[in-house]
Amino acid sequence: MGYICEYCGEQRSIVYCRSDAACLCLSCDRNVHSANALSQRHSRTLICERCNSQPAVVRCVEERTSLCQNCDWSGHASSSSGSSMHKRQALSCYTGCPSAAELSNIWSFLLDDPSIGDTCEQRMGSMSINDNRPRDGQDTQGKDNSQNVCAAVEVNDMNISEKSNLLVESSMPTFDNKLHNVEPPIGSSSKGCYMGAKGSSLIEEDPYCDNLIMDAVDLSIENYEELFGDSLNYPDELFENENLDSFFGMKDIKGADYSYRGVNAAEGSSNWRVNTVQPTCSDAASADSMMSCKTDSILYFARQSSLSVSNQTGGECSAGDHQDCGVSPMLLMGEPPWCPPCTEISSTSTSRSNAVLRYKEKKKTRKFDKRVRYVSRKARADVRRRVKGRFIKAGDAYDYDPLPTRSY
DNA sequence: CGGCAGGACTCCACCACATTTTAGA
DNA sequence: GATCTAAAATGTGGTGGAGTCCTGC
Numbered sequence: 001m002g003y004i005c006e007y008c009g010e011q012r013s014i015v016y017c018r019s020d021a022a023c024l025c026l027s028c029d030r031n032v033h034s035a036n037a038l039s040q041r042h043s044r045t046l047i048c049e050r051c052n053s054q055p056a057v058v059r060c061v062e063e064r065t066s067l068c069q070n071c072d073w074s075g076h077a078s079s080s081s082g083s084s085m086h087k088r089q090a091l092s093c094y095t096g097c098p099s100a101a102e103l104s105n106i107w108s109f110l111l112d113d114p115s116i117g118d119t120c121e122q123r124m125g126s127m128s129i130n131d132n133r134p135r136d137g138q139d140t141q142g143k144d145n146s147q148n149v150c151a152a153v154e155v156n157d158m159n160i161s162e163k164s165n166l167l168v169e170s171s172m173p174t175f176d177n178k179l180h181n182v183e184p185p186i187g188s189s190s191k192g193c194y195m196g197a198k199g200s201s202l203i204e205e206d207p208y209c210d211n212l213i214m215d216a217v218d219l220s221i222e223n224y225e226e227l228f229g230d231s232l233n234y235p236d237e238l239f240e241n242e243n244l245d246s247f248f249g250m251k252d253i254k255g256a257d258y259s260y261r262g263v264n265a266a267e268g269s270s271n272w273r274v275n276t277v278q279p280t281c282s283d284a285a286s287a288d289s290m291m292s293c294k295t296d297s298i299l300y301f302a303r304q305s306s307l308s309v310s311n312q313t314g315g316e317c318s319a320g321d322h323q324d325c326g327v328s329p330m331l332l333m334g335e336p337p338w339c340p341p342c343t344e345i346s347s348t349s350t351s352r353s354n355a356v357l358r359y360k361e362k363k364k365t366r367k368f369d370k371r372v373r374y375v376s377r378k379a380r381a382d383v384r385r386r387v388k389g390r391f392i393k394a395g396d397a398y399d400y401d402p403l404p405t406r407s408y
Numbered sequence: 409c410g411g412c413a414g415g416a417c418t419c420c421a422c423c424a425c426a427t428t429t430t431a432g433a
Numbered sequence: 434g435a436t437c438t439a440a441a442a443t444g445t446g447g448t449g450g451a452g453t454c455c456t457g458c
Contacts, residue, residue, distance in 0.1 A: 148438035177446095318453080330452085372444090372445080373443095373444070373445095374443090374444065374445075376445095377443085377444050377445045378445055378446080379445090380444095380445070381445035381446050382446075383447085384445085384446080385450080386446080386447060387448090388447080388448050388449065389446075389448025389449070390446095390447080390448070390449095391445090391447095393445085400447070400448090
């Protein structure tokens, strides 16, 4: 990954596709992700303009720079320089093949940035991709839902003490933007999202929350020991407290209700709960993108987890609406988002051996991510017709067509 | 306890062909 | 050494089959 588009190798890379693990210019982004319905579901976001390698999650208004979580942290951690008071916007992601105008609606600053804006306008304007064929994201009214966009929202005057909340929540849905002084996202509906650390009571009273509090969903979590940090790399340490089961509150890692109460999260005061959330949006099929790589699955769960850290759930944002949004790498790389469990929650229901067994079982069955070296080859293979899984010659009869909508 | 059957699971070859790498002129 | 051309190698994903592991009898 780098400064240059990994597809054409000519233009400056602007967006980052997690599913492809690729940095692309806008032209190639549209080119690659218009190839088929599946690739259109890949979530993309801007690239960090500082490290040029990580997906940006925040845009600093003062510096006019999109930053990944690490760079945001390093760049704005210093309160002495005043950078910590910089006004930042939480960046989110998009799917589908939005036009330049639509992108500028999502990220209004795009066209303000001469380096990005010019490229955006020129390249997008000169595209030759024919994108007229129907997308499965379109509903019956012809409204295109495939451009599943969580727009940027402002995060005002955050100080360092609140940073932990921001890191976790910058891409999370908002449920009361008045409460958090959040501007309505430009060109977006209620999907705009930022969730503060307060106002849980409001959420509980919000009838829209009902859709988000769901148990027993079909959610497969891989590598949960990686997700939850080092403590799961050394399960015995955790198991010695015989609290793993109570911690996870589940019988099976898949499709379970992960709940835990009584653990201090970041501030050591709030109870929190992890509820897996069923993807209910029209773009639920984008779960393939979500699960297409280890990172994405981690991101997904992290997102659900962060939903709960501040004890908020629900709103009009379903899980699917924001499942493609970015998430703080701090959550993934840093300390696990919990402190050592209180003694009062030590489980008496299940044994350590069961927990160990499940851990080993899951570790045994986990799959390691396959890294795609050439995005272009993947894109081609994705659309290639097959017979019993094997590629066939062009024109031969086929039994599997990844592009059922093509008309020839 | 060993042997066997059956199910569950994992691993890998196969295919076409655009792209990339390598060798030679 | 630089450039061009041709040949060879590479890599991509879904499927089926072979092999392995586990469980119950």
